[in-house]
Amino acid sequence: MIRTNGQKIRVARERKGLTLAQLAEQVGKTAPYISDIERGNRRGSYETLERIAEVLGLKVDEIREVA
Numbered sequence: 001m002i003r004t005n006g007q008k009i010r011v012a013r014e015r016k017g018l019t020l021a022q023l024a025e026q027v028g029k030t031a032p033y034i035s036d037i038e039r040g041n042r043r044g045s046y047e048t049l050e051r052i053a054e055v056l057g058l059k060v061d062e063i064r065e066v067a
Contacts, residue, residue, distance in 0.1 A: 005049065006038040008063045012056040013038075026055045 003011070013023050020038075024031040029048065036042035037052075044052070046060070053060040 004040050005043070005063050006040045009034075009052055009056070010038045012058060012063070016056055018056075023052070023055060027051045 013020070018026075020031040020034050024034045027034065027048065028051065033042065033044075034052075037044045037048075049063060050060045053063055056063075
């Protein structure tokens with residue numbers, strides 16, 4: 001099953017036991033912003049995805065979609 005960036009982020013966040021608010025705080029973004037990324041309504045910059053990956057203990061390439 002191919003997952004979008006947002007789906008990969010949500011799964012990793014939930015596995016780590018973080019709420020949207022907790023992830024957002026650690027990334028320096030708002031919870032609605034992270035929610036938009038998870039739902040596919042926003043792509044997020046490379047820098048934001050890099051920070052999310054860092055917080056979740058992943059490499060950015062593990063969550064980025066390859067076009």
